[in-house]
Amino acid sequence: MARKIVIFDTTLRDGEQSPGASMTMSEKLALAQQLAHLNVDVIEAGFPFSSPEDFESVSRIAQEVSGPTICGLARTKAEDIESCYNAIRHAAKPRIHTFVGTSKVHLEKRLRKTADEVLAMAVENVQHAASLTADVEFSPEDAMRTDLGYLRDIVEATIEAGATTINIPDTVGYTTPWIMEETIRELFENVPNIDQAVISVHCHDDLGLSVANSLAAVKAGAGQVECTVNGMGERAGNASLEEIVMSIRTRSDEFDAYTEVNTKEIVKTSKMVSSFTGFPVQPNKAIVGENAFRHEAGIHQHGVIMDRETYEIMEPQDVGWVESELTLGPRSGKHGVRQRLKDLGYQVTDAQMEDIYARFIEMADKKNQIYDEDLEILMREATTEMAETWSLAYLQVNSTTGARSQATVRLRKEDAEYEKEAVGNGPVDAVYAAINLITEVQTTLDDYSIRSVTRGKDALGEATVRIATDGESAIGRAASTDVIEASAAAYLNALNRLLIRSELGKQDAQDTP
Numbered sequence: 001m002a003r004k005i006v007i008f009d010t011t012l013r014d015g016e017q018s019p020g021a022s023m024t025m026s027e028k029l030a031l032a033q034q035l036a037h038l039n040v041d042v043i044e045a046g047f048p049f050s051s052p053e054d055f056e057s058v059s060r061i062a063q064e065v066s067g068p069t070i071c072g073l074a075r076t077k078a079e080d081i082e083s084c085y086n087a088i089r090h091a092a093k094p095r096i097h098t099f100v101g102t103s104k105v106h107l108e109k110r111l112r113k114t115a116d117e118v119l120a121m122a123v124e125n126v127q128h129a130a131s132l133t134a135d136v137e138f139s140p141e142d143a144m145r146t147d148l149g150y151l152r153d154i155v156e157a158t159i160e161a162g163a164t165t166i167n168i169p170d171t172v173g174y175t176t177p178w179i180m181e182e183t184i185r186e187l188f189e190n191v192p193n194i195d196q197a198v199i200s201v202h203c204h205d206d207l208g209l210s211v212a213n214s215l216a217a218v219k220a221g222a223g224q225v226e227c228t229v230n231g232m233g234e235r236a237g238n239a240s241l242e243e244i245v246m247s248i249r250t251r252s253d254e255f256d257a258y259t260e261v262n263t264k265e266i267v268k269t270s271k272m273v274s275s276f277t278g279f280p281v282q283p284n285k286a287i288v289g290e291n292a293f294r295h296e297a298g299i300h301q302h303g304v305i306m307d308r309e310t311y312e313i314m315e316p317q318d319v320g321w322v323e324s325e326l327t328l329g330p331r332s333g334k335h336g337v338r339q340r341l342k343d344l345g346y347q348v349t350d351a352q353m354e355d356i357y358a359r360f361i362e363m364a365d366k367k368n369q370i371y372d373e374d375l376e377i378l379m380r381e382a383t384t385e386m387a388e389t390w391s392l393a394y395l396q397v398n399s400t401t402g403a404r405s406q407a408t409v410r411l412r413k414e415d416a417e418y419e420k421e422a423v424g425n426g427p428v429d430a431v432y433a434a435i436n437l438i439t440e441v442q443t444t445l446d447d448y449s450i451r452s453v454t455r456g457k458d459a460l461g462e463a464t465v466r467i468a469t470d471g472e473s474a475i476g477r478a479a480s481t482d483v484i485e486a487s488a489a490a491y492l493n494a495l496n497r498l499l500i501r502s503e504l505g506k507q508d509a510q511d512t513p
């Protein structure tokens with residue numbers, strides 16, 4: 001009989017560790033709600049002890065998101081386990097996930113402890129976690145570079161101590177599919193109490209093998225896969241949720257397994273993650289890339305018209321690709337807007353609809369034709385509104401060929417307004433110089449891009465910027481029919497993120513896995 005594979009999403013924890021990818025509290029909550037619609041089994045919501053902000057967001061997700069198990073990460077330290085428990089305790093299904101490095105390099109260089117000491121630490125902390133909640137996951141970090149005999153011992157001891165899931169991480173993306181398959185089989189054959197826990201796998205993509213390695217573990221009997229939407233994560237990222245889920249579904253003949261993910265929500269979730277983190281999805285990315293289901297070559301187009309199966313192994317609709325439609329304009333009523341949002345998968349309450357409709361009218365006044373892409377941006381702005389430190393009140397730019405541009409910018413902070421003028425190499429540079437004068441924050445602009453997100457000559461231009469100050473970086477995004485205004489708003493969006501983050505401060509950042 002086909003086995004169910006538990007999908008453990010760690011976009012909000014490991015995915016959010018991508019440099020510059022951090023999300024605001026409202027974005028994390030909106031994403032967690034979307035992950036619940038996607039019907040993942042477990043949401044790893046964060047690492048509560050790592051910062052007050054992480055604690056708060058894990059705790060709010062535990063209280064507000066229903067359906068999946070809500071999991072928090074903790075090192076094998078009593079204070080981490082307590083903090084994690086306090087953050088997840090209100091969830092209907094709470095889980096503590098505790099980890100410690102077990103490879104030679106981790107034992108000797110990072111932890112400076114013997115293998116026996118680390119095994120004792122793991123057992124003690126799993127017991128502590130199990131005294132607080134019945135659902136406990138243990139990860140021997142860097143398992144795939146850990147001595148196999150020691151790995152067997154620590155897996156057996158932590159199951160004995162109360163771990164109900166044992167996760168085997170390929171922390172540095174070093175393994176290959178056949179070694180992974182062999183390792184998981186070896187654990188199943190030689191750990192006497194292995195049937196008392198679910199065996200999980202967690203792969204990083206340093207060699208581009210994370211999905212293949214995860215699937216190899218499933219083939220060998222793993223019952224849980226840890227993954228992230230769009231493969232977000234440290235360095236080259238984690239195994240991509242959409243690729244794992246669609247591989248298991250499309251090749252169920254190979255795996256004799258299934259997941260309970262609602263695949264029709266995949267594209268929407270991918271777009272949400274890309275928009276909240278500012279990380280674009282490459283066009284040729286499997287499943288969720290813009291070109292994933294597009295056929296350019298005449299011979300392919302002809303084949304697909306004759307029979308879809310000639311060149312397609314999945315239906316685009318199965319993962320939530322819908323044909324974009326032009327349905328709305330300035331005269332569209334609230335009911336029509338709400339219906340189209342519903343078709344796009346957004347459930348909107350009456351109270352939210354007031355705000356969304358006001359934004360819609362403002363957009364429709366500037367831009368006659370409203371496409372689905374415009375509605376997606378509108379929804380993003382409505383859900384990501386954050387406690388803004390600085391917002392744009394007024395902007396004027398003079399730009400002449402062959403001369404430096406001059407900008408006057410007025411910003412609002414709380415109830416006060418501040419205005420400055422500056423010159424620069426081009427209008428965007430002048431605007432950013434004026435913003436820096438007002439905010440008195442010196443940043444470096446690491447990346448700047450502008451692209452048209454919708455269609456027609458009045459299309460929205462979306463600016464994406466990455467700025468850095470004091471070693472911290474943030475990505476900001478904003479869209480407008482005026483690209484200079486979009487550039488200013490994107491810059492402020494990134495700056496506000498940096499300011500919010502620096503106020504909250506991070507503890508123990510060096511211990512983040």
Ligand code: KIV
Nearest residue numbers: 099139141169171513
């Ligand atoms: O990559 C890793 O080892 C981790 C663990 C905390 C599971 O993220």
Ligand code: ZN
Nearest residue numbers: 014171202204
């Ligand atoms: Zn990881």
